[in-house]
Amino acid sequence: MTSRNYTQGQADHTMFYKHLEKGKCCILIVYVDGIILTGDDSSEIVRLKEFLGTEFELKDLGNLKYFLGMDVARSQTGISISQRKYVLDLLLEVGLMGCKPAETPMEFNLKLGTDEDGKEIDRGRYQQLVGRLIYLSHTRPDIAFSVSVISQYMHAPREKHLELHIEY
Known part of the structure; x- marks a missing residue:
């Protein structure tokens, strides 16, 4: 990930982030065999998915709903997380x-x-x-x-x- 100009998180070494043009950001979090990919630059997310697909066998599960015991719900007002x-x-x-x-x-x-x-x-x-x-x-x-x-x-x-x- 660092070769693609992503920075590894200090507090969480399984998190990588990249600041992009116009204040946008892309974040990748890895947990064993699960990956969360999020951000506000859809073209960077597509590029990252393509890159990861050449390195690993991937299955895109769509929008995050449940991960590590946490329910994730989206609405017009934002994202809520519960357990x-x-x-x-x-x-x-x-x-x-x-x-x-x-x-x-x-x-x-x-x-x-x-x-x-x-x-x-x-x-x-x-x-x-x-x-x-x-x-x-x-x-x-x-x-x-x-x-x-x-x-x-x-x-x-x-x-x-x-x-x-x-x-x-």
């Missing part, structure tokens, strides 16, 4: 599909005690769930504090840590 499907899948997985929403995702001044109190639970499952909640907090900053609290117990989770219900 609705991701949340529904997570709730279904943990058996909380019928949970009720709450204004605060965690009880005020909740004390979970030490990580030696209570019955041990499957650490791998707990870590996976907390990891999914960490990922969710990218689009739901309102749960970030609660997720940081429960992530403190990832090395030795107990039943009470899993019973902490973060409401969506």
Whole structure:
């Protein structure tokens, strides 16, 4: 990509961008075998697709709708991103599909005690769930504090840590 005058992102090394004439920009993001190509210069996007097609086997899936757990919707007012499907899948997985929403995702001044109190639970499952909640907090900053609290117990989770219900 650098040979085509694209700059690699500093914070995300899988992102490449190119500033074009008249303030236009083209952005390429790579994740394993998925690529997002966006920008406001349609001719550069076509050229980049042609170039990538000579280097790799490509399949153009059209406008982005769902990628890495994020729903992308376009309207006349702009683009919105949500993780609705991701949340529904997570709730279904943990058996909380019928949970009720709450204004605060965690009880005020909740004390979970030490990580030696209570019955041990499957650490791998707990870590996976907390990891999914960490990922969710990218689009739901309102749960970030609660997720940081429960992530403190990832090395030795107990039943009470899993019973902490973060409401969506």
